Amino acid sequence: MKSRSLLALTASALALPGISAVVRADTPPTETSLGYRISSYEEDNLPEEFLFLGSPDRYDITVHQFQLVAPVGDNYGLSLNSSYESMSGASPWYALEPFDGNKSIVMSGATIHEQRRDYNISLRRYLDNGNYAFNIGTSKEDDYESWNGGFDLQRHFNNDLTTLSGGVSFASDDINPTDASLFNRVTDESKRTSSAFFSVSQIIDQNSLFQSSLNLTHHSGFLTDPYKLGDARPDSRTQAALSNAYRRFIPSLDAAMHLDLRLYDDNFGVNSLTFEVSWYQNLGDNWQITPSLRYYSQSDADFFSAVNDFSGTVPHNSSDYRLAAYGAVSGGLQVQTTLDDVTLTFMVERYVTDDGYSMFDGANSPALVNFTRMSLGVGYSF
Amino acid sequence: MKKLLFTLPILIFMAMFVSGCQPVQAWERGTLAKPEMAIETDPLETALNNHIYFSKEASNGGHSAAGGGCGCN
Amino acid sequence: MGSPCEIQFRGCPVKIAKDVVGKLEKEILRLEKKYSRFLPDSTITHINESAGLPDVVTVDEETERLLEYADTCHTQSQGLFDITSGSLRKLWNYHQLEEKQALPDSREINLALEKIGWEKVIREPGMIHLPIPGMEIDFGGIVKEYAADCVAAKAEEEGIASGMVELGGDIRVFGLESQHLPWQVGIRDPFNTDNAAAVIEIQSGGLATSGDYERYTIIQGKKYSHILNPLTGWPIEGFSSVSVLAQQCVVAGSAASIAVLLGSAGKAWLDELGLPYLCIDSDGTRHRTVNN
Numbered sequence: 001m002k003s004r005s006l007l008a009l010t011a012s013a014l015a016l017p018g019i020s021a022v023v024r025a026d027t028p029p030t031e032t033s034l035g036y037r038i039s040s041y042e043e044d045n046l047p048e049e050f051l052f053l054g055s056p057d058r059y060d061i062t063v064h065q066f067q068l069v070a071p072v073g074d075n076y077g078l079s080l081n082s083s084y085e086s087m088s089g090a091s092p093w094y095a096l097e098p099f100d101g102n103k104s105i106v107m108s109g110a111t112i113h114e115q116r117r118d119y120n121i122s123l124r125r126y127l128d129n130g131n132y133a134f135n136i137g138t139s140k141e142d143d144y145e146s147w148n149g150g151f152d153l154q155r156h157f158n159n160d161l162t163t164l165s166g167g168v169s170f171a172s173d174d175i176n177p178t179d180a181s182l183f184n185r186v187t188d189e190s191k192r193t194s195s196a197f198f199s200v201s202q203i204i205d206q207n208s209l210f211q212s213s214l215n216l217t218h219h220s221g222f223l224t225d226p227y228k229l230g231d232a233r234p235d236s237r238t239q240a241a242l243s244n245a246y247r248r249f250i251p252s253l254d255a256a257m258h259l260d261l262r263l264y265d266d267n268f269g270v271n272s273l274t275f276e277v278s279w280y281q282n283l284g285d286n287w288q289i290t291p292s293l294r295y296y297s298q299s300d301a302d303f304f305s306a307v308n309d310f311s312g313t314v315p316h317n318s319s320d321y322r323l324a325a326y327g328a329v330s331g332g333l334q335v336q337t338t339l340d341d342v343t344l345t346f347m348v349e350r351y352v353t354d355d356g357y358s359m360f361d362g363a364n365s366p367a368l369v370n371f372t373r374m375s376l377g378v379g380y381s382f
Numbered sequence: 383m384k385k386l387l388f389t390l391p392i393l394i395f396m397a398m399f400v401s402g403c404q405p406v407q408a409w410e411r412g413t414l415a416k417p418e419m420a421i422e423t424d425p426l427e428t429a430l431n432n433h434i435y436f437s438k439e440a441s442n443g444g445h446s447a448a449g450g451g452c453g454c455n
Numbered sequence: 456m457g458s459p460c461e462i463q464f465r466g467c468p469v470k471i472a473k474d475v476v477g478k479l480e481k482e483i484l485r486l487e488k489k490y491s492r493f494l495p496d497s498t499i500t501h502i503n504e505s506a507g508l509p510d511v512v513t514v515d516e517e518t519e520r521l522l523e524y525a526d527t528c529h530t531q532s533q534g535l536f537d538i539t540s541g542s543l544r545k546l547w548n549y550h551q552l553e554e555k556q557a558l559p560d561s562r563e564i565n566l567a568l569e570k571i572g573w574e575k576v577i578r579e580p581g582m583i584h585l586p587i588p589g590m591e592i593d594f595g596g597i598v599k600e601y602a603a604d605c606v607a608a609k610a611e612e613e614g615i616a617s618g619m620v621e622l623g624g625d626i627r628v629f630g631l632e633s634q635h636l637p638w639q640v641g642i643r644d645p646f647n648t649d650n651a652a653a654v655i656e657i658q659s660g661g662l663a664t665s666g667d668y669e670r671y672t673i674i675q676g677k678k679y680s681h682i683l684n685p686l687t688g689w690p691i692e693g694f695s696s697v698s699v700l701a702q703q704c705v706v707a708g709s710a711a712s713i714a715v716l717l718g719s720a721g722k723a724w725l726d727e728l729g730l731p732y733l734c735i736d737s738d739g740t741r742h743r744t745v746n747n
Contacts, residue, residue, distance in 0.1 A: 003727050003728045003729050005531045005724075005727070005728055006706075006710075006728050006729060006730065008527050008530070008531055009527055009528070009531060009706050009709060009710065010701075010702070010703070010706055012523060012524045012527035013524060013604075013703045013705050013706045014703075015520050015523065015524075016517070016520050016521065016524060016601060016604075016705065017516060017517050017520060018482075018517070018601065018602075018604060018605030018608055018609075019601070019604045019605065019608060019703055019705070027616045027617065027630060028616070029466070030465040030466025030467075030616050030617050031465065031466050035425075035426050037426045037427075037430070039430055041434070063430060063433075065426045065429065065430060067425060067426055071466060074614060074616075081425075081429065083429070083433075114453075116452060116453070116454075118450070118452075120449075137449065137450055138450065139450050139451070139452045141452065141453045143453060144451075144452060144453030146450040146451040146452060147450065148449060148450030148451075150447050152446065152447065161406060167446060167447045168447055169447035169448055169449065171448070171449070171450045171451055173450070173451040175453070191451060193448060193450075193451060195443075195447040195448035196447060197443075197445070197446055197447045199445055199446075201421070203406050203411070203414060205406055206406050206410050206411070206413055206414070206731075206746075207413050207414070209414055209419070211421050211445060213444065213445040213446075215443035215444065215445075215446075215447065215448070217442060217443060217447075217448045239441075239442055239443060240443070241441065241442065241443025241444070243443065243444050243445055245421050245445065247419050247420075247421065249413045249414075249416065249418075249419055251413070251746055256416065256418040256419050262441070262443070262444070264441040264442075264443065266440070266441075268440070270440045270441070272439070272440065272441040274441065280418035280423070282418070288418065296435075296439060296441075298439065298440050298441060301440065322438065322439060322440050323440055328438075328439070334427075345424070345427075347427065351438075369438055371438075373434070375427070375430065377424075377426060377427075410660075410700070410731055411658045411659075412637040412638075412655065412656035412657045412658045412746060413637075413656060413746055414658070415636065415637040415656070415658040416636075416637065416656065417636060
């Protein structure tokens, strides 16, 4: 394939004593970087026409994220991630037969205030032809605690044109709902999650690459939402997702296009499709503007019903809108600027759901959520 | 849908072998190394997005194994 | 090497970097001492001073391999890349021509051509003999680029994870993997030497530029390049500059030199070679495959 002249020149050059023909090893990050991001998102109120009882004000959420990435010695890279999330608002409690028109949703009465903290640490070792990492993390709320750990491995093949990755993770969650005796909620339940993924990434040409990943996740234990009335879900769930990513750089426009497609299937009966397109437009050396569009649609779970079934005759039932058939469209715009070692990022996103956007038939929910998110981030590397 | 799930990987692998005909040398990968060409360009944005969508949608799973759970779902 | 030199490392403590840079400077000086045709004690000077004399000059392995590399370039360029063509330069020497304000005549050119021709050089493993008095070799287009490769290899040996070496416009980037930012490298604009004609991203490999923007002379209103055809003795017209990207800087350098020597056929040759390039014609037209 290569030109004969190039082969001759290269062979002759490699015979020169000062030129090393060593295959480059995978190297850890060369710089230490710190990142902080604050995000705020507000869920739209539940439309009054669907509200039967309770507060229409859904969650307002603020998230602070911190990240540190640093090289450790010659062969290791360390990554620390932490986030603090605080939310307040009401959420759907249960759904009744529509009354007085469409009024069917009963929202939680009092405004809920919650906080969540999570910490993750990952240590990656870089080898001649790949790398591997261990990670451990925890997420804590007043009524929920999760611990997780995982391992992943990456190896380059085919002159580094192809990279295969794989990994496993495990999580153990403890659920201790608040006001359990008052509302006759469960106490001290638990849930286990095991997950594995396998991924192939391939360089296609000088300007494009492709990655395809298969993810299998199994949950067992208490999968019901303890705060929803009449919610009863199976105690085991297996999820499969196939994620595909295509990246293409367009030199004449100094822009990169991202296409992402995910297909999802689980044994709750939910199928879904996610399609995302983003356009990273560089403007000069220091600015980048990125519009993005995302489409998501899912089918309903086998045991979902728009109105809770309190008859006691069905083993599983939920009116959680997240198990309904619907479609969601979101549009985002990110602006990023770099000044020396500092990067500033601003992002705004609007997420809108509708039964009409769905590409799947199935039962719908009136409690679908729309939200607007804004994020402001700063990164520093040295 | 299920059919799609099974045929897609086959298409991907076919694309890979076709593309294997034009090897891109290490020194020609400058463009591919640009930050905007990464699968996940901003880890904080990816983490936040995954968390938000995980708490609002029934689906889960991306280019890595699942992370820990939370009370949001 | 008679040209500016710049070395940059990423993610390396200053103390270690200083120590390594010291070692790299030594490596550059070693190669300069050995291969400069201006230094009285260099291997090249020894070889050139023995031209026409009955004795052969023994050379060490490194020199032998460089001669072998020059031989490959000669073969691959069908005789255009010739390390004995240096004496033509004297004929077209800037200062001499300024005095004369005239082109060399065909008799002068033929006289110079007699002392030129790689095929006339007698070589045995570890030995070289220049049979004609006044014959000369020089490693222009090879040794500066080779030095950039050597310095990069040494830096890697010293444990530098990532860096860039620039020797007089020739660049070698080493040690980058996909999770890092590429190096941004400017290619000089032949029409405005203070400006970059293009900025390209290199993740690893060598970038070398050859062309007449650095040295040329104007005779009777016409610009003549310092790139001379060893077969005809005349300057070559065509490109103002050719930059080539390859795994090794030395390959990039000789590919760029050969493309310039090929003149109008240079672009097709580079296309066949399959290495990314940026060619700038004498009228400023650009042909670009690098980062495209």
